Amino acid sequence: MRLSPDEIIFWQHGFLKLNATILFTWGLMFVLTVGAKLITRNFSTGLKRTRWQNLVEIIVSAIEKQIEDVGLSHPRNYLGFLGTLFLFVAVASLCTVIPGYEPPTGSLSTTAALALCVFVAVPFFGIKEQGVGNYLKSYMEPTFIMLPFNLISEISRTLALAVRLFGNMMSGAMIIAILLTITPFIFPIVMTMLGLLTGMVQAYIFSILAAVYIAAATRVRKSKPEPEAQNIEA
Amino acid sequence: MLIDWFTVGAQTLNFIILVWLMKRFLYQPILHALDAREKHIATELANADAKQAEAQRERDEFQQKNKEFDQQHAALLRQATDEAKVERQRLLDEARKAADDLSAKRQERLRNDARNLNQVISLRAQQEVFAIARKVLTDLATTSLEERMGEMFAHRLQEMDGEAKAGLAEALKTKSDPALVRSAFDLPAEQRATIQNALNETFSAEIRVRFETAPKLISGIELSTNGLKVAWSIADYLASLEKGVGELLQEKDIPVTKADTQPEEPQS
Numbered sequence: 088m089r090l091s092p093d094e095i096i097f098w099q100h101g102f103l104k105l106n107a108t109i110l111f112t113w114g115l116m117f118v119l120t121v122g123a124k125l126i127t128r129n130f131s132t133g134l135k136r137t138r139w140q141n142l143v144e145i146i147v148s149a150i151e152k153q154i155e156d157v158g159l160s161h162p163r164n165y166l167g168f169l170g171t172l173f174l175f176v177a178v179a180s181l182c183t184v185i186p187g188y189e190p191p192t193g194s195l196s197t198t199a200a201l202a203l204c205v206f207v208a209v210p211f212f213g214i215k216e217q218g219v220g221n222y223l224k225s226y227m228e229p230t231f232i233m234l235p236f237n238l239i240s241e242i243s244r245t246l247a248l249a250v251r252l253f254g255n256m257m258s259g260a261m262i263i264a265i266l267l268t269i270t271p272f273i274f275p276i277v278m279t280m281l282g283l284l285t286g287m288v289q290a291y292i293f294s295i296l297a298a299v300y301i302a303a304a305t306r307v308r309k310s311k312p313e314p315e316a317q318n319i320e321a
Numbered sequence: 322m323l324i325d326w327f328t329v330g331a332q333t334l335n336f337i338i339l340v341w342l343m344k345r346f347l348y349q350p351i352l353h354a355l356d357a358r359e360k361h362i363a364t365e366l367a368n369a370d371a372k373q374a375e376a377q378r379e380r381d382e383f384q385q386k387n388k389e390f391d392q393q394h395a396a397l398l399r400q401a402t403d404e405a406k407v408e409r410q411r412l413l414d415e416a417r418k419a420a421d422d423l424s425a426k427r428q429e430r431l432r433n434d435a436r437n438l439n440q441v442i443s444l445r446a447q448q449e450v451f452a453i454a455r456k457v458l459t460d461l462a463t464t465s466l467e468e469r470m471g472e473m474f475a476h477r478l479q480e481m482d483g484e485a486k487a488g489l490a491e492a493l494k495t496k497s498d499p500a501l502v503r504s505a506f507d508l509p510a511e512q513r514a515t516i517q518n519a520l521n522e523t524f525s526a527e528i529r530v531r532f533e534t535a536p537k538l539i540s541g542i543e544l545s546t547n548g549l550k551v552a553w554s555i556a557d558y559l560a561s562l563e564k565g566v567g568e569l570l571q572e573k574d575i576p577v578t579k580a581d582t583q584p585e586e587p588q589s
Contacts, residue, residue: 093325107327112335120342127350132357140354147351163352167344175339191332195323200332253323 090257092189093196113180115191150294157295158302165301168208172201173294175254180286184279190286193256195249202249205297206241213304222304242315248296255289272306360388377512385513470504471512474542474553481551490524492547499529507534508542 089095092107099105126143130136136144150170154162179192191197213222226237259282266275481489493500502508502516513532520528535543543552 091323093323093328102327104325104327106325106328109335110330112332116335116339116342119339120346123343123347127346127354130354132352132354133361134358136354138411143347144351144355147348148355164349164353167340170348171336171340171343174343175336194328194332197332198578199324200329200336203329204336252541 090261091194092191092198093194095189107189108191108197111179111189112191112197115175115182119174119178152239153295154298157298158306159298165212165298168204169294169298169301172205172297173290176201176290176293177287180256181292183282183286190256190260192252192286192289193260195253195257198249198253201252201293202245205248205300206245208297209241209304210299212301216305225304243277244296244300248293252289252293259285297314352376444495468509468512470542470553471508471515474544474551475515477553478516478519478523478544478551481523485551486523487545490526490551492549493524493528494526496547498546499531500544501533502530502542502544503535504542505535506533520544 092111095107097105097107097110126139130140147166149171150173151166154165154169159165176192179190182188183190210222213225217225221236227234228237230314259278263275263278263282266278359547499519508516513530517528517530520530530544543550545551
């Protein structure tokens with residue numbers, strides 16, 4: 088029983104190795120970059136535009152709007168990071184319809200990497216916005232007694248991010264694999280469709296949670312801690 | 322072990338590279354396009370607003386001008402109407418005055434005509450009377466009219482009342498110049514003698530007389546001296562005839578004059 092595409096190793100030299108996770112990630116990166124390049128190749132700045140351009144503009148505008156709704160006042164500063172998180176997770180899930188494809192997000196290493204990125208990005212943006220002192224003070228809100236709890240919360244939510252995405256993606260692939268052995272014809276297709284939905288939802292949750300964490304870190308000190316994030320996590 | 326730390330590092334690096342790639346190839350061009358379009362639309366909207374404002378301003382200006390033009394038009398019309406009224410009144414007055422003048426001239430002409438007619442009648446009557454009298458006197462007494470006139474004048478001298486006679490005598494005596502006897506025609510020597518005799522007899526003195534011809538006297542003889550005058554002439558009779566004819570013509574004139582001076586109705 089294989090739980091992660093990390094286990095498929097194509098090449099290894101001591102510590103260095105080339106496994107399916109990295110390979111598929113490169114594939115996705117290539118597809119995304121080439122796709123982006125192709126789509127934006129003939130971008131028009133006038134009133135007339137192609138359907139593809141319209142679609143891409145809608146997606147990017149929606150992401151930007153979503154980031155703004157979360158509470159980040161300058162969404163364009165975070166669009167690169169949060170938007171790429173969403174696109175990567177979403178495309179990784181969508182590609183599960185391709186036979187033989189293993190989603191890199193089904194590997195705990197990948198999800199941990201993404202969660203680590205969020206873990207680093209939160210203080211990065213927080214310090215950038217408020218300064219080091221103010222950011223560090225936010226760990227002692229409302230009192231210094233809360234410092235250990237805040238630190239625990241910081242670490243645990245990063246862990247939760249990684250495990251949540253991994254669990255969902257891995258379980259989807261796992262269920263399909265199990266179902267293929269039991270009822271190999273119709274039911275896996277239905278489950279794949281459900282998997283697509285799950286993947287999209289996970290992509291949304293992952294990026295929105297990252298946005299909420301960053302928003303909480305960059306928010307002015309007087310404001311209350313975000314109840315939104317609590318709700319979504321629950 | 323589910324986590325492979327090398328893979329974690331590799332994936333982190335991969336993700337950071339992907340973020341850069343996406344920024345470079347997706348977000349920047351798209352955001353640029355969106356911004357450019359927004360700017361373009363904003364510019365067009367601003368242009369449209371400016372054009373609308375301009376149109377509104379021009380419309381207001383046009384309306385204002387139209388209003389001014391209407392007012393000007395109305396004022397000009399009013400002025401023209403007033404001027405036309407004044408002109409009409411002036412023309413009417415002129416016409417009335419011209420009609421009055423014409424009427425006056427006509428009356429004047431009528432009066433002149435009447436006067437001329439009177440003169441003609443007077444002349445004709447005088448000539449006729451003179452001719453008739455001459456003929457009658459010639460036929461009846463076989464003496465010339467002039468003779469008879471001389472006699473008549475002599476007779477009148479002799480028949481003068483006392484006061485007039487005394488005044489005349491006084492005048493004749495005090496005057497150093499000879500008394501003037503004017504007649505419408507040249508008096509023959511007999512007549513002159515008759516008159517001289519009559520004067521001498523009447524005033525019982527030698528009266529010096531100078532004879533003169535004056536056609537205006539109309540068949541008559543007149544003695545004048547020192548402002549006093551004794552005369553006999555057909556003109557006396559003719560004067561009464563003239564007066565009668567004049568009155569007759571005046572009576573005829575009156576209704577014509579009234580009809581001429583009827584005021585004209587003003588035309589509106």
